[in-house]
Amino acid sequence: MDLFGQTPDWATYLSPILTKYKNRKHPLAYENLYQLVVMVILSAQDSDANINAVAPALFEIYPDMERLSVTNREALLPNISTVRNFGTKANWLIEIAQIIEKNENIPLTMNALTALKGIGRKSANVIMRETNQPAEGIIADLHVIRVAPRIGLISETKDGNKVEKQLMQVLPKSIWGEIGMAISFLGREICRPKPKCDLCPINNFCAYYANEN
Template identity: 60%
Template sequence: MNLFEEDNWIEKLKPLLEKYKDRKHPLDYENLYQLMIAVILSAQDSDANINKITPTFYKEFPNLESLTDIEPEDLYPYINKVRNFSTKSNWIIGIAKILKNNKNIPANLNDLIALKGIGRKSANVILREMNIPSQGIITDLHVIRVIPRFGLTKESEDGNKIEKQLMAILPHEIWGEVGMAFSFLGREICRPTNPKCTECPINKDCLFHFKSN
């Protein structure tokens, strides 16, 4: 009764994947540029908070070109309610000066994570939302918290380690959706406290649920 020991991954996770199939990420965006900015700003902050401040940001800075001739401090009035906004301002301006144009935003994981301010989690989100073939698995804070409950990994804190373990045991064909599916599960059902286990589509294969009953 441990998913970690199973090999029929697609069948086991099918109800979860079907429940959240093709659901858009909670961050608001209309194009790749806006998505990249939102993802950078959302690190260690809530999607809801980022969605509140980005409309004004996008209006003032509609593309990378509009960011190339300004200083990080010029962004402060627009993002000062975001956690670590000064560091993120440096990242955004740095990326703008490197890429210069929206058309130069990378469409692969290695080139994305080469940009300071974009880690593997952020890159995987960008690739997934742009329907680009997955090169990894989204492992955000929700996934990090939820995955150990199912016994899919014994790691419980390091997102990169969890991602590598998931990539080693899950078939590539579900990489693009499985991370976000677990993320939505963690946001809506598998909460940190008082999880709604009876509503979970894969509770019969959950160690946490099994031990709780």
């Protein structure tokens, strides 16, 4: 039930943030699909800002999958040593590059992406959204995990896969492709851990705002 005791029309309630953030590029400063895949893998449990700082020098040395596929762990590690879990991620990147071999072989479906080491559903959803593929799920990053329950969209959980599943159950598929990043951008800019509720374009439909006012 929503604030008025009715079944929520979330597509309508969330339309202001869909409009505000629609088609905004992901904060990872990638320039092509290869860079996007590498940066998404590196960004797991790390900040986009840190990965953006590491990326330019990394891509000078490894400009494509072909170059990455013929490197080894010892050569790659110094270039990503400031990234969280860099050792494991180095193994993932090299294995993926050896499987894919060339940039043009990078897959763009949920099943094919998640079959690769280091790419879960969240990462696959980001890659598919950024490349304008038909949505097969909803991005559930740490901002979405915090904000979606606060709004009242779903019950609270720290498990991103559970968050995505709940969102897919309550939101129409027509908005899956954009709503995850829209909620994420809201979380980055307005619905912070200490939220700026007065600036929020959907505060009229937010459970947290209703409880606080």
